[in-house]
Amino acid sequence: MKKIFVPPIKSQGIKTKLVDWISSNVKDIDYSRWVEPFMGTGVVAFNVMPARALLCDSNPHLINLYKGIQNKTITSAIVKHHLIEEGDKLLQTKGEHYYEVRKRFNSNGDSLDFIFLSRSCFNGMMRFNKGGGFNVPFCKKPNRFAQSLVTKITNQVDYISEIIDRGDYTFKNQDFRVTLSELSSDDFVYSDPPYIGRHVDYFDSWTEEDEIYLKGGLIESNAKFILSTWLSNKYRVNEYVFSVWKDCNISTKEHFYHVGAKEDNRNAVYEALLSNIKLKDSITNSEMQNRIDSKISQLTSSTTNHYPSLQLSLNL
Numbered sequence: 596m597k598k599i600f601v602p603p604i605k606s607q608g609i610k611t612k613l614v615d616w617i618s619s620n621v622k623d624i625d626y627s628r629w630v631e632p633f634m635g636t637g638v639v640a641f642n643v644m645p646a647r648a649l650l651c652d653s654n655p656h657l658i659n660l661y662k663g664i665q666n667k668t669i670t671s672a673i674v675k676h677h678l679i680e681e682g683d684k685l686l687q688t689k690g691e692h693y694y695e696v697r698k699r700f701n702s703n704g705d706s707l708d709f710i711f712l713s714r715s716c717f718n719g720m721m722r723f724n725k726g727g728g729f730n731v732p733f734c735k736k737p738n739r740f741a742q743s744l745v746t747k748i749t750n751q752v753d754y755i756s757e758i759i760d761r762g763d764y765t766f767k768n769q770d771f772r773v774t775l776s777e778l779s780s781d782d783f784v785y786s787d788p789p790y791i792g793r794h795v796d797y798f799d800s801w802t803e804e805d806e807i808y809l810k811g812g813l814i815e816s817n818a819k820f821i822l823s824t825w826l827s828n829k830y831r832v833n834e835y836v837f838s839v840w841k842d843c844n845i846s847t848k849e850h851f852y853h854v855g856a857k858e859d860n861r862n863a864v865y866e867a868l869l870s871n872i873k874l875k876d877s878i879t880n881s882e883m884q885n886r887i888d889s890k891i892s893q894l895t896s897s898t899t900n901h902y903p904s905l906q907l908s909l910n911l
């Protein structure tokens with residue numbers, strides 16, 4: 596199986612488990628620039644490894660981190676030093692130091708503290724309150740930054756740094772509307788907005804108007820695009836797929852989310868890729884509607900592993 600490059604931070608909606616599938620669907624598509632209006636952790640771009648990319652997000656902490664890695668103000672050695680030093684304080688204070696770092700981060704937004712918090716917060720999922728402050732409690736493991744975890748994180752910084760160095764990448768902290776206005780018809784857009792009606796926080800709220808604006812902007816750009824969204828879970832179907840995105844092709848894959856700590860507490864979701872071009876396993880939107888109406892399987896993609904061809908060849 597192909598190695599997946601995992602970023603040094605984690606966030607809600609991270610596509611680590613879907614990246615193989617997404618890559619396999621884009622590997623034969625020609626484009627001159629890869630664009631992500633919602634880059635999040637960047638796991639998709641860092642695995643597709645396009646030669647040119649515009650990667651944007653409204654969350655400044657994500658963009659500052661990757662800009663820092665790009666301009667070498669953040670290196671694996673600096674990250675290692677920081678995590679060892681702060682990890683020691685965490686251990687000595689039996690975890691209390693986490694809240695000191697969180698307070699400090701919420702006043703100065705330091706990217707090193709961002710990595711520290713992202714890797715020691717409860718559930719490893721960052722969230723921001725109404726004022727934009729990081730508000731996740733501590734994971735309650737004072738020995739969180741054991742040597743093995745520090746090594747893992749610093750390796751992740753090294754991998755990402757090498758990928759960024761080899762490509763021509765631009766990171767921008769901006770709203771998706773601005774990114775849409777910067778698109779050209781020879782771009783390829785991977786669009787992964789927050790899912791409507793799911794978790795909402797300061798950087799992650801999403802409305803029907805946003806969804807409609809996004810669709811309009813993508814169509815107007817004439818660029819090829821893929822949108823990540825969900826098709827259905829055991830309770831309901833995402834109606835936006837058949838209204839806002841009704842003229843798109845759709846490819847689906849089953850994905851399991853763990854609920855709570857128990858291994859068998861899993862909820863299945865059909866993840867969807869919607870596109871204005873034909874994808875590897877896609878069917879038309881109306882064909883999918885027929886399948887749902889006739890209670891036929893909504894799966895279009897097999898569960899096999901895929902091996903994307905990379906625009907950049909890396910020796911990591």
Ligand SMILES: C[S@@+](CC[C@H](N)C(=O)[O-])C[C@H]1O[C@@H](n2cnc3c(N)ncnc32)[C@H](O)[C@@H]1O
Pocket residue numbers: 606607608609610611632633634635636637638639651652653654769770771772787788789790798799800
């Ligand atoms: C589902 S996540 C993207 C996850 C990403 N593909 C990954 O695998 O890590 C959605 C992202 O959209 C960003 N976002 C939310 N509203 C936005 C907006 N109005 N403009 C730009 N980015 C936005 C959030 O900060 C978040 O990082």
